Amino acid sequence: MPLLLEIRGLTRRFGGLTAVNAVDLQVGEGELLSVIGPNGAGKTTLFNLVTGLDRPDAGQVLFDGQDITGLPAQQLAQRGLARTFQHGRVFANLSVLDNDLLTLRPREAAPAHLQALRAQGLSERNIVSLSQLIAYVNFQVRLLAGLQLLQAHPVAEGAPASNDGAIKP
Numbered sequence: 001m002p003l004l005l006e007i008r009g010l011t012r013r014f015g016g017l018t019a020v021n022a023v024d025l026q027v028g029e030g031e032l033l034s035v036i037g038p039n040g041a042g043k044t045t046l047f048n049l050v051t052g053l054d055r056p057d058a059g060q061v062l063f064d065g066q067d068i069t070g071l072p073a074q075q076l077a078q079r080g081l082a083r084t085f086q087h088g089r090v091f092a093n094l095s096v097l098d099n100d101l102l103t104l105r106p107r108e109a110a111p112a113h114l115q116a117l118r119a120q121g122l123s124e125r126n127i128v129s130l131s132q133l134i135a136y137v138n139f140q141v142r143l144l145a146g147l148q149l150l151q152a153h154p155v156a157e158g159a160p161a162s163n164d165g166a167i168k169p
Helices: 043-050 073-079 096-101 107-119 130-152
Strands: 003-014 017-028 058-063
Touching (some): 003 043, 017 058
Antiparallel strands (some): 003 017
């Protein structure tokens, strides 16, 4: 599997604090990898260094075989490397399509983007508003959580019910 992203000895210091210390990492094309650790471990700093939001003190970042160390985020996005943030912000009163179109720069890209979405069978008429989509997804998550709870704690068949209608084990 060819390497898509390679990090070599990436380091970032803030005064006397070393937030990222000589990190080496390789991600192959099509590979899924997680970066985990406690708060303050340097995960966000690492992502900021790789995606051009901050510059490393040492080390190198290679994307698709090319050195991209220290390039600004907009140049990296043009090469196909971008990030999302932990707390995404959307405009709930806009459709999913409109929120997506707001991410485009320059504006001339919008017609090509719309054409690509339409090729996937999407149109402005059949895309629900983002707030409706979020409400539906939240409902599904709550439903799945309830089903998981029931699977983890099955109720015995014929268990007596309480006066308030709840089933007692």
